[in-house]
Amino acid sequence: MTKETRYAEASMEAMYRIFTVPEAPGSTLGKIDQKLSQNIAGFLQEHIVAVEKDLEELQKDFSDSEIPEKPIFVSDQADFLMDKLVAQSVHTASPSFIGHMTSALPYFMLPLSRIMIALNQNLVKIETSKAFTPMERQVLGMIHRLIYQQSDEFYAKWMHEPGHSLGSFCSGGTIANITALWVARNGRFDKDPKQGFTGIQRLGLYGALKHFGYNGAAILVSERGHYSLGKAADVLGIGRDSLISIKADANNKIDMRELKTRVEQLRREKIAIIAMVGVAGTSETGNVDPLDQMADLAAEIGCHFHVDAAWGGPTLFSGKYAHILKGIERADSVTIDAHKQMYVPMGAGMVIFKRPSLVSSIEHHADYIIRKGSRDLGAYTLEGSRPGIAMLLHSGLKIIGRAGYEILIEQGIEKAKAFADMIRQEPEFELVTEPELNILTYRYMPAFVRAKLSTATPVEVDQIHEVLNRLTKRIQKNQRARGKSFVSRTTLTPEAWDRRRTVVFRVVLANPLTSHDILRDVLAEQKHIASTNACEQCMQELHALCDDRPLRAHAV
Ligand SMILES: Cc1ncc(COP(=O)(O)O)c(C=O)c1O
Known part of the structure; x- marks a missing residue:
């Protein structure tokens, strides 16, 4: 802290005060509160400093382990937070922040x-959440209906x-x-009393494979599947x-074709297929798998068919584009994130x-909580306490x-x-993936490089690609550092470039306030x-590789 820290006495009275007495309107916290309530956008604009600071530098303010x-x-802590944390945070709500999946929020959310x-309700059980439990059940019902379109009677019976x-x-x-694949795994090796098998829940994966005579278990997904599926495979053993x-x-x-070939191979090898995962909106390019064919x-x-629609699921709200997700209604389970496109x-x-x-298959109970036969939602969640x-x-x-x-x-x-x-209309850019939903990728490619690439040998293409990859990284990092706008970056292996590793800018267009002018900017x-x-070094290398005349002057 730059200012000298003021300490209070730790007393029962002080503890009592922090639980009961609000900060005065004129105090630092009171003012923050007021500004946030009146104008969040202005507050963020005013307090987030759009200047890139080295992470090492930022770390210094958070280095005390005692x-x-x-x-x-409270006011001193509020000052510290405003100065060291808020000022140095990312302006995700800015309409020119078009690089990630979590962005601006509607005003009423605050x-x-x-x-x-x-209220600090805990959804693990009715005892700590009361009306929140039926409310959450209703929300699950509404999203179920969005996907599966069952009848009124179905929801009246099951919600x-x-x-x-x-x-x-x-x-x-x-x-x-993880929860979906946990259900899939447990369902695949459910208890079978006639065969004396008490279920994977009790015997574990090793016990299940041994009982059924399998050599292993697998989950199949496209190479564009989200990395959380790797964590799931790990956690589930x-x-x-x-x-x-x-x-x-x-x-x-x-x-x-490759999916079918691998399925046949796994079956020949006596590997149990626990689930097949279709992606409805890949994180990098926003594309949707052929869900009907996978179903x-x-x-x-x-086998269990899971659809990861964490990003693309809300496309179902659209009369015009919902058809892109055709087949999702045949999935046994669907992931959908409200903190993305909702x-x-x-x-x-x-x-x-x-x-x-x-x-x-994942239900669990405890005597003091989530009792058998109750409506407690904690019986079906991986997490315990939940807000x-x-x-x-x-x-x-x-x-x-x-x-x-x-x-x-x-x-x-x-x-x-x-x-x-x-x-597409800009001669200095290459569109790498067309948007199927609202994500697209592209990269900077000067016209002379494009011209050279059309006649280059494979070795020359490799060399040019390597420089273009460095150049894309440089531009993206620089743009982020300038703090005016932000696109993210990823690496793809496009077929158009014979699957060469290709670094691209990735744009996610979810903020309704992002205008065409911002995109042009x-x-x-x-x-x-x-x-x-x-970018001078990269540009010179490109000129040399493309036999183009070298650059002379550079703007700063
Ligand atoms: C397709 C997909 N699945 C899963 C996830 C993981 O979601 P979360 O970050 O909310 O855990 C993401 C996140 O971007 C995603 O795009």
Whole structure:
């Protein structure tokens, strides 16, 4: 801290005060509170400093490992947070922050989230959440209906049925995917009293494989599957090597021929296939697997079909684009994140189960809590204590409504298409992946490089690619450091470039406030950065490799 830290006396009275007495309106915390309530956008704009500071430098403010012995004043801590944390955070709500999946929130989320925090309900059981439990069950029912479109009678029967659940609300897509595959694994090796098998829940994976005479277990997903599936394979004891990565085609969708070949091979090797995972909106390119064909194959071999729609699931709100997810309604389970395209603050993910009894394979009880036959949702979640964040999705679903989400989803997809057109019209950029949903990738490629690449030998293409990869990284890092706008970066292996590792800019268009002008500015800034000293070395190498005349002057 720059200012001298003031310490208070730790006393029972002081402890009592922090639980009961609010900060005065004129205090630092009182002022922050007021500004946040009146104008969040202005608050963020004013307090986040758009200047890149070295992480090493930032670390210095967080280097003391000693817990302070004496309490400090709330206002001093608020000052410290504003100065060292808020100022140096990322302006994710900015309309020119178009690199990631968690972005701006609707205004109403802030006051509503304060209610949630004030109430501090724990959804593990009804005793600590009361009306929050039926509310969460209703939200799971609404999302189930969005995916599976069952009848009114179905929801009347199952939404609040003790011993059943239409899904599991959790902190995000990772836990949702783990939960789905946990259900799939346990369902695959469920107890079989006639055969004296008490179930994988009790005997573990080794016991299950031994009992059924398998040499191993596997989960199949395209190479574009999210890394959380690797964690799931690890946690579930299957092992990361048994998460079988299937080649994606030129459109980043799972290659069905290779999937079928691998399935046959695994069956010959007596490897139990626990699940097949379809991706509905890959994290890097936003593409959707052929879900219908995958559902056919899963039905044919009798394995669990999970769809990871953490990102793309809300496309179902769109009358125009929902068809892209055709086949999702045949999945046994679906992951969907409310903290992505449903504009809820982070910590809101879900896995939805087609059949309300599927969760029975992971059901657990404890005598003092989540009793058998209760409606407690903690019986079907990996996590224990959980906040009432479903309340914010409940609010989003009502305040935004299906038609509102439809507008948000469609504007994102259409803006991505318009941005792709803009990139195509620019001779200095290459569109690497077309947007199927609202994600696209591209890279900087000067016209003279493009001309050379059309006639270059494979070795020359390799060399040029290597420099282009470094150049893309430089431009992306520089743009981030300037703090005006932000796109993310990833590495793809496009078929158009014979699967060479290709570093690309990745753009996610979810913030409705991102305008076409902002997108034009992003490209203009990238072109400018490419002409500065920061990129001089790469540009000279490209000129040399492309037999083009060397550069002379560079802007700074
Ligand atoms: C397709 C997909 N699945 C799963 C996840 C993991 O979600 P979370 O970060 O909420 O755990 C993501 C996150 O980006 C994702 O894009």
